[in-house]
Amino acid sequence: MPILPLRYYGDPVLREKATCYEAVGDEVRRLAEDMAATMYAARGIGLAGNQIGIARRILVIDVSDDSPRARGESREPAANHNAEVYLNAEIVDSSVEDGDYNEGCLSIPGVEGNVWRPSRVRVTWMDLDGNKHDDWFDGMRARVLQHEIDHLDGVLFVDHLSMNDRKAIAGALNRLKQETQERLESESA
Ligand code: NI
Numbered sequence: 785m786p787i788l789p790l791r792y793y794g795d796p797v798l799r800e801k802a803t804c805y806e807a808v809g810d811e812v813r814r815l816a817e818d819m820a821a822t823m824y825a826a827r828g829i830g831l832a833g834n835q836i837g838i839a840r841r842i843l844v845i846d847v848s849d850d851s852p853r854a855r856g857e858s859r860e861p862a863a864n865h866n867a868e869v870y871l872n873a874e875i876v877d878s879s880v881e882d883g884d885y886n887e888g889c890l891s892i893p894g895v896e897g898n899v900w901r902p903s904r905v906r907v908t909w910m911d912l913d914g915n916k917h918d919d920w921f922d923g924m925r926a927r928v929l930q931h932e933i934d935h936l937d938g939v940l941f942v943d944h945l946s947m948n949d950r951k952a953i954a955g956a957l958n959r960l961k962q963e964t965q966e967r968l969e970s971e972s973a
Contacts, residue, residue, distance in 0.1 A: 785821040788836040793892045793940070793957060794964030800839040802832075802936040804872045808914045812842065812871070816912060819844045820867035828890045830928045832935030835891050841872045843932040847924040873909040873933050876918075878902035885927055887941045892960065895953050897945045901930050 791797050805812060815838070823831040823844055830845040848866040881903045888896045904922045907929055911917060921929060931941055942950065942957065 786818055787825045788818055788822045790822070790826065790890055791835055791837050792960060792964045792967075793895075793942075794961030795837075795891075795968065797834050797837050797839055798891055798935070798940060799938040800834060801938050802834055802839045802841045804841050805910065808871065808910070808912055813912055815842065816844060816867075816869040820846075820865055820869075823867065823890075824865060826890050829924075830932045831890065832932045834935050834938070841936050843870050843873060843929075843936065844868065845870075845925070845928045845932060847928055869912050870907070870909040870929070870932075871911065873907055873929065873936065875905050875930065875933055876908050877906035877920075879904035887927075887931060889931070889941055891935075892940065892942060892957070895942065895956050895960070897942060897949050897953060899931075899941050899944045901927060901944075905930060907933075 819831050819833075819836060819842065822836060823829075823846065829847055830843065832843040833840045844867045846865065846867045879902045882900050883903045884898050884900045886896050887899045903926065904920055905926050906918070906920045908916070908918045934940065934943075942953065945953070
């Protein structure tokens with residue numbers, strides 16, 4: 785299972801709106817496996833299509849207590865993981881009650897920030913068998929799903945920060961953006 789190269793802050797694909805899947809084929813299932821492996825290798829708890837340069841509505845998360853990250857491991861055997869795959873995920877309702885949490889992102893390494901989000905969200909999505917779902921989530925799953933669905937809409941957690949928090953990380957973001965632009969230019973040269 786190949787580990788896919790991550791896209792970083794400043795890459796235009798992170799600002800694209802991802803498009804829906806009409807149907808599920810082997811290609812999508814393979815992509816989901818590779819995305820899970822990539823997420824575990826990077827010790828993340830979520831990964832969206834845009835973050836590997838594919839602007840399609842696919843995301844994987846693992847918020848379980850025995851995820852490799854929770855256990856302090858860098859990865860876990862693919863056959864044994866608890867990755868959840870959501871296709872075409874959309875938030876269709878959310879609680880008035882909200883909460884804050886210190887978020888990070890695999891595409892924005894070294895940057896963290898406090899983000900307020902609704903505590904509960906109602907999500908519609910399709911699974912890898914093509915079945916459609918509609919359910920409410922809370923806790924960490926609600927938090928991570930909102931972060932990942934934001935990615936599919938071209939939104940990053942830093943967009944949600946307060947003005948003061950944004951000022952505090954502006955330098956780090958500019959450096960990341962510059963690194964990414966230099967990398968993209970050298971790749972296309
Ligand atoms: Ni992220």
